[in-house]
Amino acid sequence: MHDRDSTLDEAALKEAIRQAGRELGFAAVGVARAEVGDAAGELRAWLAAGCHGEMDYMARHAELRADPQRLHPGTVTVISAAVDYLPAVKTADAAGQAAISRYALGRDYHKVVRHRLQKLADAIGTLAGPFGYRVFSDSAPVMEVHFAEQAGLGWRGKHTLLLSQQGSWRFLGEIYCDLPLAPDAPVEAHCGTCTxxxxxxxxxxxxxxxxxxxxxxxxxxxxxxxxxxxxxxxxxxxxxxxxxxxxxxxxxWNRFASLGAPEFSPRxxxxxxxxxxxxxxxxxxxxxxxxxxxxxxxxxxxxxxxxxxxxxxxxxxxxxxxxxxxxxxxxxxxxxxxxxxxxxxxxxxxxxxxxxx
Ligand code: B12
Ligand code: SF4
Ligand code: SF4
Structure with a gap:
């Protein structure tokens, strides 16, 4: 595996990673094992039912999605991170007005989140010494909601998105890496009887x-x-x-959401x-x-x-x-x-x- 220059123990390293994440503007950072468990079967059932429609890439890359080590050899840990994006918007209720989803009013999140994750990976390299990794944000076959849930960033809402007590207006991104960090515990779900x-x-x-x-x-x-x-x-x-x-x-739960970074403000x-x-x-x-x-x-x-x-x-x-x-x-x-x-x-x-x- 990799050499550690640092004397940080596992727990201190994880806390230092979380702190670096906060400094870079991530709303939450957590750690999961690079295993998808039962989610692989549910993904296959969803594909078999044809729910993906014309998104052929979902079917084509199903095995990579279910197997982090195949996507990036050496991966044992997934560091999952969330970025708030809710922009302050005017309502789209006037007749003849267009409604555009809130995530798409400003800058493309793929680049913004991956850029921030790269900075987090650099910070981890400084803390832990050289390590093997790859960063993603909706850019490869990765089960992002599953890992965020396993990493304790929130629970899966009935709408399938990751939800937390700070809402769901958050993009997800990950660092697949070879650092053997102890996983965080998933949080309890709070959808209750709501539908x-x-x-x-x-x-x-x-x-x-x-x-x-x-x-x-x-x-x-x-x-x-x-x-x-x-x-x-x-x-x-x-x-x-x-x-x-x-x-x-x-x-x-979205009543408790925070506004996102200025990059995501409407243009x-x-x-x-x-x-x-x-x-x-x-x-x-x-x-x-x-x-x-x-x-x-x-x-x-x-x-x-x-x-x-x-x-x-x-x-x-x-x-x-x-x-x-x-x-x-x-x-x-x-x-x-x-x-x-x-x-x-x-x-x-x-x-x-x-x-x-
Ligand atoms: C494909 C995709 C879509 C598809 C399909 C959505 C879907 N729910 O599958 C479409 C185009 C419809 C879509 C729409 C949206 N998406 Co999208 N999408 C993705 C993508 C690329 C993959 C999701 C996936 O794997 N789907 C496959 C199915 C099988 O997974 P799943 O629905 O999560 O199902 C799991 C469980 O629910 C369970 N399950 C499945 N069926 C069943 C049935 C039963 C009975 C049970 C108990 C369990 C169960 O097993 C599955 C595996 O764990 C991810 C990024 C990524 N790489 O993960 C973004 C992602 C999920 N999308 C995102 C966003 C923002 C959206 C939209 C809000 C965008 C918008 N405003 O228009 C909408 C929301 C629609 C919705 N309610 O899902 C964000 C969500 C962030 C968050 N907070 O969770 C993600 C994570 C991208 C990102 N990096 O931020 N998306
Ligand atoms: S709290 Fe209610 S609206 Fe929100 S995801 Fe859960 S079931 Fe859906
Ligand atoms: S699942 Fe959510 S995003 Fe898709 S149509 Fe229904 S309300 Fe809209």
Whole structure:
């Protein structure tokens, strides 16, 4: 294994790592054994049921996900870390306003979290001497929620996300390493009899406590899915054009959440943007304005697809009809089809008889 320059004992080293994590702005840092146990079987069952939809990488890398040593040889310990991201946002309730998931309003977390983890790994190297490691944040087949739970960072909420008494608005990241640190103890779960997240989900994607069928989840439909959004879900998507926060917004524990780092604050007024304005962005405006933001990954075509659906769910105002008609001849068949759907829906809803007074 590695040589230790330091005289720190195991417990003192772990405390020093936690302290270094706090200094780097992590909300929590904990240690887990690099073993996935029963979670591997549950992952396989979820895949066998087809819940991953078109996310082929989930099936392709299942064995690496279930076996940390295969992903990074020599790994015996997972240092799990959480970063708060909740931005102070304006509400997206006004008619014609776009709803973008809170995690995607500012800088891309993949880079921010991995950069911070690299600094934590450097600090650990100073404390413990040279060691073998690799850092991740949603960047490789790693069972992030499982390790965070095992490391005592919180419990798994019924919505499947990691939840703690400080809420769930947290990104997760890990350091796989060869330091034989003693694992922390998992914390007790505090969902109790609450089922708010299951009840509130607009598309009934939380099909049972602790199980999300991604094919029904608005986050999957607006971010991961490449082709047409199934028609049954379009009216339920409302004005959500990128991701969905509903199962977290309703969670009672999120009343105790802290605001996140300034990097995650909304850019370009994305927390209060109008659908018609975002729909008017050209491809180069999309690429320029969203440089460094996670939304850029879906590309301009899917951006227009998503906004077309939201416009179809908005009130049939003249400027909305005009914006949709302006994209009716878009070169992409995907965009044209969603624009056609939106125009037909607005025509049907605006000609429907008004309800009796
Ligand atoms: C694939 C993925 C998705 C998919 C699938 C989500 C899912 N729940 O599986 C989609 C695109 C839908 C998605 C959406 C979102 N995601 Co996501 N996603 C991931 C990813 C890459 C893998 C998750 C995974 O392994 N899923 C596979 C299934 C099998 O795992 P699981 O649902 O956790 O199931 C476990 C248990 O619940 C149990 N289980 C499964 N079925 C059953 C059934 C029963 C009956 C029981 C008892 C148990 C059980 O076994 C499983 C294995 O332990 C992780 C990053 C990572 N590498 O881990 C981020 C991650 C989970 N996502 C994250 C976020 C922020 C989101 C969104 C909030 C984004 C948004 N605002 O739109 C939503 C939330 C939706 C939700 N309620 O899950 C964060 C969550 C942070 C946190 N606090 O936990 C992560 C950790 C990324 C990160 N690094 O921060 N995501
Ligand atoms: S993110 Fe939205 S659609 Fe997905 S499970 Fe949560 S509430 Fe349901
Ligand atoms: S809404 Fe209720 S059931 Fe869902 S994660 Fe939060 S506490 Fe648990």
């Amino acid at each position: 708010a997240c299951l009840d509130v989900c607009p598309t009934r994607a939380i099909t049972a406590p602790y199980r999300v069928d991604a094919r029904r989840c608005i986050s999957y439909l607006t971010i991961e899915l490449h082709g047409a959004i199934p028609e049954e879900f379009r009216p339920l998507i409302g004005n959500r054009i990128y991701g969905c926060d509903d199962c977290q917004l309703c969670c009672p 370009h007024g994305l927390d209060a943007a109008r659908l018609v304005d975002l729909f008017a962005w050209t491809e180069s405006e999309f690429n320029e304005r969203l440089a460094g933001n996670p939304i850029r990954r879906i590309g301009h075509e899917r951006w227009l697809r998503n906004i077309a659906v939201a416009l179809g769910n908005a009130p049939a105002a003249a400027e909305i009809l005009e914006a949709l008609r302006g994209r009716a001849d878009h070169p992409s068949a995907l965009v044209r089809e969603h624009v056609g759907w939106a125009l037909a829906r607005l025509a049907a809803t605006s000609s429907a008889p008004a309800p009796p007074a």
